[in-house]
Amino acid sequence: MAPTQDKHSSQELLQAQVDLWHHALGFVKSMALKCAMELQIPNTIQNHGGSMSPSELATKIGLHPSKLPRLRRLMRVLTMSGIFVVHEVALPNKEVAYGLTPTTRLLAIDEVRSSLSPFLSLLLDSTVTAPFFAMHSWFLDEHSTSLFEKAHGLNVWEMAGQNSTYNQLINDAMVSDSNFLMDIILRECGGVFLGIKSLIDVAGGHGGSARAIAKAFPQMKCTVLDLPHVVEEAPTDDHVSFISGNMFKHIPPADALFLKVHPLNFSSSLHTHTQFTIGCHKVCI
Ligand SMILES: C[S@@+](CC[C@H](N)C(=O)[O-])C[C@H]1O[C@@H](n2cnc3c(N)ncnc32)[C@H](O)[C@@H]1O
Structure with a gap:
C-alpha cells in the first residue's frame, strides 16, 4: 500500500515543501544571472580590481540608491549559487565586498580569453x-x-x-x-x-x-x-x-x-x- 501523508513527520513535510519551492523557483537563478550580465556586473567588478562593495557597485552601474537593498538580494542569490563570492573584508562601513569566481571570470571581458557572455x-x-x-x-x-x-x-x-x-x-x-x-x-x-x-x-x-x-x-x-x-x-x-x-x-x-x-x-x-x-x-x- 502507498505510504500516506500521516506517515511523515512534520519536519519531513516541511522539508518537502521547501524542496518544492526550491524546484519551482529554480528559474530565479538563471534570471538573476541574466540580470547581472545585462547590468555589466562581472565586467564592472573586474575593472575595479576584482572586488567591490554593494554601494560602490550600485554607483558604478548607475542604480538609484533606493535599489541598493534589491541589489544586495540579487547578489545574495548569485553568491549562494557560487556565481560571485563574498569577501568578508572589514571595510570602514562594515560592508562586504563582492568578488569574481572562476565562473564569472568567463563572463568578464578579458584581454587574453574571450568572454562567454554572448553565448549565455x-x-x-x-x-x-x-x-x-x-x-x-x-x-x-x-x-x-x-x-x-x-x-x-x-x-x-x-x-x-x-x-x-x-x-x-x-x-x-x-x-x-x-x-x-x-x-x-x-x-x-x-x-x-x-x-x-x-x-x-x-x-x-x-x-x-x-x-x-x-x-x-x-x-x-x-x-x-x-x-x-x-x-x-x-x-x-x-x-x-x-x-x-x-x-x-x-x-x-x-x-x-x-x-x-x-x-x-x-x-x-x-x-x-x-x-x-x-x-x-x-x-x-
Ligand atoms: C550551433 S551553430 C555552430 C556554429 C559553429 N560550428 C560553432 O561551433 O561555432 C550551427 C550552425 O549550423 C548552421 N546550419 C544549420 N543548418 C545548416 C545547413 N543545412 N547547412 C549548413 N549550415 C547549417 C547554422 O547556420 C549555424 O551557423
Whole structure:
C-alpha cells in the first residue's frame, strides 16, 4: 500500500515543501544571472580590481540608491549559487565586498580569453526560454518536432534567416563559444590537425573555430560552409574563406571535415543524420 501523508513527520513535510519551492523557483537563478550580465556586473567588478562593495557597485552601474537593498538580494542569490563570492573584508562601513569566481571570470571581458557572455545571452534569450512554458503541449502533440519549432513555428535556422537581430545573436554566441573551446581543443589535442592540407568547417557559423585552426596551422586551407544568411554577415578574413550552401546537399571536397555543433541546435531525427552522413561519404575521397 502507498505510504500516506500521516506517515511523515512534520519536519519531513516541511522539508518537502521547501524542496518544492526550491524546484519551482529554480528559474530565479538563471534570471538573476541574466540580470547581472545585462547590468555589466562581472565586467564592472573586474575593472575595479576584482572586488567591490554593494554601494560602490550600485554607483558604478548607475542604480538609484533606493535599489541598493534589491541589489544586495540579487547578489545574495548569485553568491549562494557560487556565481560571485563574498569577501568578508572589514571595510570602514562594515560592508562586504563582492568578488569574481572562476565562473564569472568567463563572463568578464578579458584581454587574453574571450568572454562567454554572448553565448549565455543566447541561452537566456526569451526565444530559448519561452518554449519551455509550453513543454506539456509539445509532449501531447505527436507531430511536433522540436520545442523551439512548436513555440515559434520555425526552427532555429529558419528564424535566424528571417530575423537579423536573432541571426546576430546566434552568430556572436557561436563565435564566443568557439573562441573559448578552440583554445582548449588546440592545446589538448591539436595534434589531430597535423598533416591536414585542407579543412572544411561544416556549419561553421562566422568561423570562430576555423580562424583558430588557421592561426595554429597557417599552411592549412580553411573554409567555412554555412547557410547564406550567415555567410552574408560573416566578417572577411585573410586566412579563412566562406562558402554559402546547405551541408545536407553538398559539401566541397577537402582532406578533413570539422563539425562542431551543440546538442540544442540540430534535430536528432534519423533523416537529418542520414542526410548528413551521405554528404560526408561524398566528401571523404
Ligand atoms: C550551433 S551553430 C555552430 C556554429 C559553429 N560550428 C560553432 O561551433 O561555432 C550551427 C550552425 O549550423 C548552421 N546550419 C544549420 N543548418 C545548416 C545547413 N543545412 N547547412 C549548413 N549550415 C547549417 C547554422 O547556420 C549555424 O551557423
